Amino acid sequence: MPPTPGNKRPLPFIGNKLEIPKEKSWIAFRKWNEEYGPILTVWNGTTPTILIGDPEIAVELMEKRSTKYSSRPRFVVAGDLLTENRTILFAPYGERWRAYRKALHLATMPKSVDTYRPIMEMEGKVLANDILTNPSNWYTASSVVAIAYGRRVLDIHTDSAYQKLARNIDFLTSINVPGAQWHETFPALRFLPSFLNPIKKAAIGFREQGRQNLRSLVEEVRKKMQQGVAPHSYAKLLIENRDKYADLDEVEFNGQPGSLFGAGVDTTSATLQSLVLALVLHPEVQRKAHEELDRHVGSHRSPTWDDEDQLVYVQAIIKEILRWRPVAILGGTPHASTEDDIFEWEGKQYFIPKGAIILGNLWSIHMNPKTYESPEEFRPERFLGDRQYPGTGGKGHSSFGWGRRVCPGAYFAERSLYLTATRLLWAFNFSKATNPITGNEITPDASMEKGYTSGFNTRPHPFPCKIEVRNDAIRETVEREAKEALEDLRVFENYYD
Numbered sequence: 001m002p003p004t005p006g007n008k009r010p011l012p013f014i015g016n017k018l019e020i021p022k023e024k025s026w027i028a029f030r031k032w033n034e035e036y037g038p039i040l041t042v043w044n045g046t047t048p049t050i051l052i053g054d055p056e057i058a059v060e061l062m063e064k065r066s067t068k069y070s071s072r073p074r075f076v077v078a079g080d081l082l083t084e085n086r087t088i089l090f091a092p093y094g095e096r097w098r099a100y101r102k103a104l105h106l107a108t109m110p111k112s113v114d115t116y117r118p119i120m121e122m123e124g125k126v127l128a129n130d131i132l133t134n135p136s137n138w139y140t141a142s143s144v145v146a147i148a149y150g151r152r153v154l155d156i157h158t159d160s161a162y163q164k165l166a167r168n169i170d171f172l173t174s175i176n177v178p179g180a181q182w183h184e185t186f187p188a189l190r191f192l193p194s195f196l197n198p199i200k201k202a203a204i205g206f207r208e209q210g211r212q213n214l215r216s217l218v219e220e221v222r223k224k225m226q227q228g229v230a231p232h233s234y235a236k237l238l239i240e241n242r243d244k245y246a247d248l249d250e251v252e253f254n255g256q257p258g259s260l261f262g263a264g265v266d267t268t269s270a271t272l273q274s275l276v277l278a279l280v281l282h283p284e285v286q287r288k289a290h291e292e293l294d295r296h297v298g299s300h301r302s303p304t305w306d307d308e309d310q311l312v313y314v315q316a317i318i319k320e321i322l323r324w325r326p327v328a329i330l331g332g333t334p335h336a337s338t339e340d341d342i343f344e345w346e347g348k349q350y351f352i353p354k355g356a357i358i359l360g361n362l363w364s365i366h367m368n369p370k371t372y373e374s375p376e377e378f379r380p381e382r383f384l385g386d387r388q389y390p391g392t393g394g395k396g397h398s399s400f401g402w403g404r405r406v407c408p409g410a411y412f413a414e415r416s417l418y419l420t421a422t423r424l425l426w427a428f429n430f431s432k433a434t435n436p437i438t439g440n441e442i443t444p445d446a447s448m449e450k451g452y453t454s455g456f457n458t459r460p461h462p463f464p465c466k467i468e469v470r471n472d473a474i475r476e477t478v479e480r481e482a483k484e485a486l487e488d489l490r491v492f493e494n495y496y497d
């Protein structure tokens with residue numbers, strides 16, 4: 001098998017569990033990959049986890065041999081207890097997973113995503129105006145909820161759909177961290193009764209409440225359809241095509257639009273937060289983007305989908321942000337192998353047993369100097385020109401995962417990141433805030449160690465910054481376009497609660 005870091009012998013029953021940090025394990029994994037090699041084994045209890053720190057190895061195993069490496073490990077808390085594995089993210093490779101993925105394609109295949117283009121553009125216009133009016137309080141959940149259920153989120157603090165959906169995701173991201181739950185090392189703990197087992201009690205409570213919430217959101221769409229007032233949405237399409245997805249029972253069916261929110265909001269918003277952080281720290285990057293936007297778009301209209309081919313530098317910024325601070329830092333949910341395998345790399349043969357957990361640690365992969373020169377630096381220029389990055393399928397990064405489990409929302413996310421990032425860059429200048437007492441500039445910490453959160457999806461800790469509209473003509477355009485967009489978005493503001 002691939003070596004253990006430092007050739008440490010795993011302890012009986014608990015393996016290397018004591019050496020795996022509970023917080024930000026990806027930092028230790030990266031150090032181990034740098035020190036002991038690009039493919040390693042650590043033992044979490046009696047299950048081996050294969051740590052991959054090289055994009056080509058990730059592709060070799062999870063893409064080229066995807067029939068063997070496309071399952072998920074067993075998650076006792078998030079899988080068995082919280083979701084009963086009846087959701088795409090945790091479902092083992094097989095017939096149920098295929099059914100979920102097929103139903104999700106109705107929302108995520110490029111042809112469908114393109115039908116949501118007007119919603120994404122209108123929400124972007126409103127967002128720019130929200131930032132203009134209140135730069136310290138803005139958020140980006142609305143277009144995902146509008147696409148999933150045909151209803152807008154006006155205020156995340158009070159919107160009932162947002163609250164219903166976010167509660168479960170917050171719980172999930174807080175528990176779903178490798179090494180953090182003893183239940184994962186000792187699955188039998190799940191048999192302890194709930195009164196002695198607070199995490200089990202919490203998971204079951206969230207499951208029941210979560211299912212009720214998902215049902216009520218789908219029911220609302222059904223009701224609006226009966227009244228002829230339901231706008232275009234994924235839930236509406238699913239209901240219209242219910243017979244094509246007859247193999248999904250009610251819990252699975254109601255969970256589908258929810259999975260857009262679960263997988264799409266946290267990831268996209270964290271990426272945008274990292275973008276703002278990078279822009280604050282790199283005024284030279286911003287200047288180049290502004291030049292490009294001024295040249296191709298100007299101040300009297302905002303950038304659209306059709307400008308993309310011209311905005312080469314902005315596209316490079318988006319790629320670089322996905323590489324530099326990948327939100328799904330451990331490569332998303334790990335894969336699991338379903339057959340024994342022998343794998344040869346740089347003249348050595350490794351045995352990878354059936355049931356191993358396969359972890360493509362993006363913090364190792366994206367910071368691997370063999371692939372990326374000065375990987376720590378935020379440098380969009382690395383994606384200009386025709387340099388290829390082996391193992392990244394032409395994208396230049398591995399942020400959307402691999403093989404059959406590759407993020408089905410990648411096209412959706414790329415469209416939505418492009419539209420939002422381009423608009424933010426076009427309209428605003430992001431810079432360091434000043435300390436009101438000393439008058440000194442405040443430099444936010446962008447290091448993974450101190451500047452980033454430790455959950456399953458990682459995002460910057462809140463940081464102060466200054467956001468200013470770039471000129472008066474842009475201000476006018478933002479205000480005018482937001483007014484028009486709000487008119488058109490009225491149909492999405494029809495709720496029953």
Ligand code: HEM
Nearest residue numbers: 088089263264267268328331332400401402405407409413
């Ligand atoms: C910046 C945005 C996003 C990033 C970085 C991201 C990244 C990822 C990664 C790394 C995985 C795991 C892939 C693997 O196991 O190999 C994943 C899975 C998934 N993503 Fe995304 N994602 C993003 C946005 C979205 C959006 C917008 C949606 C939905 C519209 C979505 C839906 C999903 C789903 C359903 C899965 C589970 C797939 C499965 O297990 O078969 N993601 N994503």
